[in-house]
Amino acid sequence: MKQTFYKYQGTGNDFVMIDNRQQNFDKNNTKLVSLLCDRRFGIGADGLILLENHDTHDFKMVYYNADGNQSSMCGNGGRCLVAFAKKLGIISNKAVFEAIDGLHHATIEGDIVKLQMQNVDAVENHNSHIFLDTGSPHHVQFEASIDDFDIKTKGAKIRYGAPYNEAGSNVNFVWKESDTSFKVRTYERGVENETLSCGTGVAAVAIAMHYIGETEKKLITLQTQGGNLQVSFNIENGVYNNVWLIGPAKMVFQGEI
């Protein structure tokens, strides 16, 4: 049976989207997901997302990395899924959906999607880097210059090295532009390469920069290779809450497989 797919991107982090409300997609077929995400032999994407029915909320998000495995939360994917749910007529301007890390609230106006991320109550400050989980694990470290930098080689070394080893972490390299703006380049676990943007990654960078005192701002612009995102948050009793990831999410094309 033919299946319609949609291709979306959020600041260049791109996803194959499938409406799986009828449960037609072969969910345990790792090879199929990695083939669909393959940029030479498939559609090409950093990940694949299934939109499924939910008993009490608007929909459910099932996220796969480009390697074909289900993984932890994808912030840009979540924003794209909200735009997809609007296109399918499931929501109008607001959504509440369940992802692997719990419930997410979101709003959409034009192509700007605001997605609430999980609270962060633990930030590890190791002198050379910061580690935190914003729905996915993120290693954050400063670099003197990140424009001319081998992200794939340096990111892979950290991702596969101690203490992360096989389970891995996403790796973000940061350069401070000002109190309100940081440049970020991310090596993504499960894609095993640099992606043009990572939503949970920029949320991690914004919180990490606030935590180590690089900024006192609570609305921060993150410049990624694929465009700008904003992250806002509050902090109460050491817990970062009300964390919002804000930016564009756009449909690119649709087709049949």
Ligand SMILES: N[C@@H](CCC[C@H](N)C(=O)O)C(=O)O
């Ligand atoms: N691109 C994502 C992150 C996706 C998950 C990540 N690759 C992992 O497995 O940890 C985002 O926008 O957050």
